[in-house]
Amino acid sequence: MTPQRLKTLQEDGDAIVVLDQTRLPSEAVFQRLDSLESVANAIINMQVRGAPLIGATAAYGVAIGLADDATDARLAYVIETLAATRPTAVNLQWALRRMDAEIRQLEVTRSVGLIQPTRCAGANQCFAKPLLCRCCEAWKVASRIAAEDEAANAAIGNHGLKLLLDLQTLARPIQIMTHCNAGRLATVAHGTALAPVYAAHEAGIAVHVWVSETRPRNQGLLTAWELAEAGIPHTLIADNAAGLLMMQGRVDVVLVGADRIAANGDTANKIGTYLKALAAKAHGVRFYVAAPLSTFDFRCENGAEIPIEERAANELHAGGISVANPAFDITPAHLISGFISERGVLAAGDLLQWKT
Secondary structure, three states: OOOOOOOOEEEEOOEEEEEOOOOOOOOOOEEEEOOHHHHHHHHHOOOOOOHHHHHHHHHHHHHHHOOOOOOHHHHHHHHHHHHOOOOOOHHHHHHHHHHHHHHHOHHHHOOOOOOOOOOOOOOOOOOOOOOOOHHHHHHHHHHHHHHHHHHHHHHHHHHHHHHHHOOOOOOOOEEEEEOOOOOHHHOOOOOOOOHHHHHHHHOOOOEEEEEEOOOOOOOHHHHHHHHHHHOOOEEEEOHHHHHHHHHOOOOOEEEEOOOEEEOOOOEEEEOOHHHHHHHHHHOOOEEEEEOOHHHEEOOOOOHHHOOOOEOOHHHHOOOOOOOOOEOEEEEOHHHOOEEEEOOEEEOHHHHHHHOO
16 A cells, blocks of 8 residues: 555554654654554654544554454543543544544344354454444544544634735745644644644745754654645744744734643643743743644633643653653643634634534
8 A cells, every 4th residue: 555645644554544643753654553552652662643633543553453342341441541641632532532432332223133243354344334333433433533634724724824825925925833733644644733834825825834853852853844844934943043033023813723722711832832832822822722622621610720741761861860741831821822623713711512
């Protein structure tokens, strides 16, 4: 199988193929995930990263994990295994809750009964058809989750484009700053924070992106890679250069993604996001968070309730020195100009409109 260019996630029979993001930007290598363990490890090791993509990958992980055994006990084990891979990104938990609920709903909704073969032969060859086994149903739900992510991100692009048009000037391209990678690589398609950038570029609107390197894993290099692939002008900067650029008036807007957004608008995103929000506030630069509704955690009252993942010390290459390596920080809602989702743009105080 030859994956399409920049296609981060594809079905491949009874497995999925993902773009191994730990090998970027030096080389594009695709990996086939055909077991629960391989899916879990890909998420833990950040071969798959970005909250929306983690959620979609985990959904497929459920389907793959049920191939040999789809009993209640196995389903619970699969969900538990995948839920433990990354604690902060809420899309993971959202996708797993949905998979669990829709798979278990089979027993309630299918009066014809449920057939579960000893081993499912895959969504296209399962002998249980036209009745669906749990594994087949899991593949259907995972496919819907992936398709919905693509559609949601396209809508985010359109809503964000309207915000960018307000900043358009004949004097120069719109100067956009971003942090980490919230583009196509972090989603099934289009991206979140970069979706408006792609929409503007496709509409012929001149843009330039300031790409923060995002230590310690340098996900900014992934953003630079995909922007180069799309032919969008951009400049890589050291993380700590962001404040100076805003002070100098060289940034019109900051667009970032999110791994979890609390009900009050407090937002968890890659470490360093909070500092950019503080600088933006100090210099009157608009600061927007773009994310699909699956990233909004209305069960979580505020940012203090969001778990912050602590990653391994060796990511900092500190050579035995004592290390603290939080992967995320919390940007308080009062620093955020607005939130862009597939439903439109809202201020933090209005987010509960999106709860249902």
